[in-house]
Amino acid sequence: MSSDYSARHLSVLEGLEAVRKRPGMYIGSTDARGLMHCLWEIIDNSVDEALAGHGSEIEVILHDDGSVEVRDRGRGVPVDVEPKTGLSGVEVVYTKLHAGGKFGSGSYAASGGLHGVGASVVNALSERLDVEVDRGGKTWAMSFHRGEPGRFADPAGTEPSPSAPFAPFEEASELRVVGKVAKGVTGTRVRYWADSQIFTKGAAFQLDELIGRARQTAFLVPGLGITVLDRRGEEPEEHRFRYDGGISEFVEHLATDGPVTDVWRLTGDGRFTETVPVLSEGGAMVPTEVERHCHVDIALRWGTGYDTVFRSFVNIIATPKGGTHQAGFEQGLLKFIRAQVEQNARRLKVGTDKVEKDDALAGLTAVLTVRLAEPQFEGQTKEVLGTPAVRSIVASVVTKSLGERFASTKRDDKAQTALVLDKVVAEMKARISARTHKETQRRKNALETSSLPAKLADCRSTDVAQSELFIVEGDSALGTAKLARDSEHQALLPIRGKILNVQKASVADMLGNAECAAIIQTIGAGSGRTFDITQARYGKVIIMSDADVDGAHIRTLLLTLFFRYMRPMIEEGRVFAAVPPLHRVIVQNPGSKPNDVIYTYSEAELAGVLADVKRRGRKYQDPIQRYKGLGEMDADQLATTTMDRSHRTLRRVNVADAEQAGRVFELLMGNEVAPRKEFIVESANGLSRDRIDA
Structure with a gap:
């Protein structure tokens, strides 16, 4: 890789070279999961623009040559020269680690991008990346090869390809103008080809996962339209998502059981201070106290089932492993439900037993979103939120909002809150009864013979x-x-x-x-x-x-x-x-040699076996045995084909x-x-x- 680099770009690519050597540190893995993570990085940049109020349409296109393209109508990546590096804004964003507009500069109040490495990491791990920016009445363009800016010599009249001859810029990079746009039209288009030197063979973009993420994002940003277009098959496949109801519609989509309550919305805000290093005019990092604002929005409903469906997000970035916001939600909910059960202890017929978290969460479908500037995540994959102050803010919002709902004098609210308490207490009693039954059963089994079904033919091993x-x-x-x-x-x-x-x-x-x-x-x-x-x-x-x-x-x-x-x-x-097996084919051998037995598992396999037998000039016994059930096999046949660990096939x-x-x-x-x-x-x-x- 280093032989392709010109001396002028050694300093720029120093960080990107580290990305290529340790890609797992930035994208988690180099299989399909890492490939999808790169795509989320580019999509999330467009979503952050929509969150900031710029552009309401995003299009994701999976091309048949293995590349992917993301288009938006945001403000467009800056094209002017960044004074510290002397490079254009496009080149800074796509070649410099920890560079971008999301470090408290005021461009984004709350965003999913935090570390300034997303676009540059994708660029470093791409065989080719093309960027087009509509801004200032012009369309600007720049191309990169494994992180290095330059120019691809695509033959006239052909689609762009990573295999086209590439020439890196020697003296100065060029952000070229390739067209004009109407005044006020802005946006960014990114198309890239993932590098086969980095990603494992067979890694491909997962359409179902992309559709699920696109639908999820459309739920989280009301009014945002997201289109996914898959051009890899014979017929293009298009999916479009737009939800004006936001996370309330998300909860209805996630819930699979019958409703006990309507979808409730719990919203609130909180402020906190944290100490962060800020770069002073003299170039030193000075610890500075800054005030942060955190907005909490929760949609939830209880259903008749007992499974819990919970989704949490920070600035529309999914946090599947939770964090301080999820801990605050569970803490606030449990504290409030316990207080309500104690107040209604006589009606609910509860003794001294305490409601536990699983009791309150049983049958709950909830979506929790928090928005704040510069949240602390654990790692670039952003699966766990670590900002400590968010916990108490979310707990406070949950307690206050649920208190208003339970204190409401409306007939529907009173009926639904009573049903919630009944359900939680019923879950608590079921848990206690099950635990008591299990303990009783264990004592009984220790003293008496095992009460296993009479028809069970058990094995001797206890391993x-x-x-x-x-x-x-x-x-x-x-x-x-x-x-x-x-x-x-x-x-x-x-x-x-x-x-x-x-x-x-x-x-x-x-x-x-x-x-x-x-x-x-x-x-x-x-x-x-x-x-x-x-x-x-x-x-x-x-x-x-x-x-x-x-x-x-x-x-x-x-x-x-x-x-x-x-x-x-x-x-x-x-x-x-x-x-x-479905069939048993007996191939006849000459003389006293035992006949060969072949088992086949489908009609197509049977046809192939018979054709092979005829081609070799062999004969087989006719009619061929077709098994209609397991009972038609004798013990040896069943053992050989279905039960013997050394020969069987299991799905x-x-x-x-x-x-x-x-x-x-x-x-x-x-x-x-x-x-x-x-x-x-x-x-x-x-x-x-x-x-x-x-």
């Missing part, structure tokens, strides 16, 4: 990591599986056909269902909120159903049970689906996006029939008849 539980379909498959299993490590639990659809059923119905109760009892870690994965008796749970439509339905019903009531098992990758069940999975389960298995019918009708045309096992 959880090595043990496996096979949930098999029917008694006929159980008989064969008993002979095929490794009884030291493999346990078997038969179920009778299709179990209860727990997405529709209540908790009481689920626990009352013999098959569901047997599965929960066998795994031994509880269910729902009381599920404790450390108590699970098996390292793997393997669903072994027939390779037909009914088997797929049974597998879906079982996964619904695990997803809703034992989700940590899926999240930790401990739930699998067995892959039994791990993952939940990459729990929210999306929850919505799909609700759509396909829930109470609402109309959306399911609409989905089936719309998807019918896209289903190939060859995929139907009929």
